[in-house]
Amino acid sequence: METKIVKLECGDGILSPEDKAALKEAGEVLKKGGLVAFPTETVYGLGGDAFNKASSQKIYAAKGRPSDNPLIVHICRFEDIYQIASWVPGEAERIARAFWPGPLTMILPKSDLVPRETTGGLDTVAVRMPSHPAARELIACAGGFVAAPSANTSGKPSPAAAQYVVEDMLGKIDMIVDGGQVGIGLESTIIDLTVSPPQILRPGYVTREMLEKVLGTVEEDAVLLSGDSKKPPRAPGMKYRHYAPRGELTIVQGPQEEVVRYINSRAAKEKAEGEKVGVIATKEALSLYRADVVKSVGSRRDEEEIARHLYNILREFDREAVTKIYSEGFSSRGFGQAIMNRLLKAAGYRVVELKEGTENI
Numbered sequence: 435m436e437t438k439i440v441k442l443e444c445g446d447g448i449l450s451p452e453d454k455a456a457l458k459e460a461g462e463v464l465k466k467g468g469l470v471a472f473p474t475e476t477v478y479g480l481g482g483d484a485f486n487k488a489s490s491q492k493i494y495a496a497k498g499r500p501s502d503n504p505l506i507v508h509i510c511r512f513e514d515i516y517q518i519a520s521w522v523p524g525e526a527e528r529i530a531r532a533f534w535p536g537p538l539t540m541i542l543p544k545s546d547l548v549p550r551e552t553t554g555g556l557d558t559v560a561v562r563m564p565s566h567p568a569a570r571e572l573i574a575c576a577g578g579f580v581a582a583p584s585a586n587t588s589g590k591p592s593p594a595a596a597q598y599v600v601e602d603m604l605g606k607i608d609m610i611v612d613g614g615q616v617g618i619g620l621e622s623t624i625i626d627l628t629v630s631p632p633q634i635l636r637p638g639y640v641t642r643e644m645l646e647k648v649l650g651t652v653e654e655d656a657v658l659l660s661g662d663s664k665k666p667p668r669a670p671g672m673k674y675r676h677y678a679p680r681g682e683l684t685i686v687q688g689p690q691e692e693v694v695r696y697i698n699s700r701a702a703k704e705k706a707e708g709e710k711v712g713v714i715a716t717k718e719a720l721s722l723y724r725a726d727v728v729k730s731v732g733s734r735r736d737e738e739e740i741a742r743h744l745y746n747i748l749r750e751f752d753r754e755a756v757t758k759i760y761s762e763g764f765s766s767r768g769f770g771q772a773i774m775n776r777l778l779k780a781a782g783y784r785v786v787e788l789k790e791g792t793e794n795i
């Protein structure tokens with residue numbers, strides 16, 4: 435299949451008349467049952483008509499995604515939620531007022547209009563209203579309901595820039611809308627409103643603290659930060675090994691000096707054994723590492739910068755055929771929880787904890 439790529443002039447700013455024309459064309463593709471990848475403020479989405487079973491099946495095929503892993507339905511007007519959910523509690527209206535349009539997905543009981551092909555066989559539906567102007571325009575042009583998971587091949591990091599969508603989806607979908615690098619870089623927060631108290635199934639930019647200010651008590655799926663729970667996660671996508679780079683990733687936590695010493699000594703040893711070693715470093719410690727490839731993920735003081743760069747870096751390490759990757763660890767408070775959640779999953783929960791004065795290796 436030939437994939438048409440259109441580059442937006444707006445980035446994530448105001449749409450030009452040419453941008454609007456391109457998004458109208460993309461909307462037509464969706465209405466006819468085709469697939470279009472498009473930028474959102476979180477990561478790129480791989481869109482299809484949410485009410486069309488065949489479109490949802492095509493999304494699973496293009497991603498190589500297991501069909502029990504549900505899609506998120508994207509809308510551009512709040513009132514459209516009443517068409518896809520059979521019940522909309524007051525909590526949904528309150529958090530929509532606070533965080534929509536934006537990086538928050540709600541789980542609600544699905545209406546009969548939504549096919550099970552879109553919800554991975556579940557009776558519930560995930561719904562989000564994105565804030566990215568191109569995403570909103572596209573959803574409106576497509577008739578209002580676009581099912582979209584992240585636009586990556588299943589098991590790879592989600593694409594935070596169009597070049598990675600091209601890498602994974604060229605020849606497999608009808609169109610790619612290139613809006614450059616996205617703003618947030620990690621997938622939306624998912625909150626389940628079908629249980630009481632509401633439960634966070636995936637951490638994201640909208641944190642538990644932010645949600646609790648609006649809703650009161652909010653719980654977290656116990657599986658989020660530890661891989662050792664026997665219980666399966668309640669968001670089906672979280673059970674798959676996700677966000678995985680090809681190289682073996684290890685997170686090293688502890689006092690900065692010890693972390694640098696440990697990583698450098700592992701890197702020297704593994705290099706001698708023929709491995710290509712990469713390091714995910716904060717800007718502050720970048721110059722201290724000795725390895726084949728050392729990349730800055732951003733300043734330790736700027737979590738938004740770290741989130742924006744994390745997936746790009748994992749993909750760059752793949753491209754450079756790095757076989758062992760070491761990453762500094764980050765605080766898991768606030769938005770940091772989403773960063774650590776994705777990093778831990780990418781590492782298959784491989785973590786080394788160092789203490790002050792540890793005798794390394």
Ligand code: AMP
Nearest residue numbers: 504505558559560583584669670671672
């Ligand atoms: P992606 O945007 O690629 O991360 O895919 C959407 C993710 O949303 C899935 O992997 C699921 O984990 C989650 N999700 C979607 N619908 C539901 C649902 N009805 N219940 C729980 N989680 C859901």
Ligand code: MG
Nearest residue numbers: 583584592671
């Ligand atoms: Mg995904």
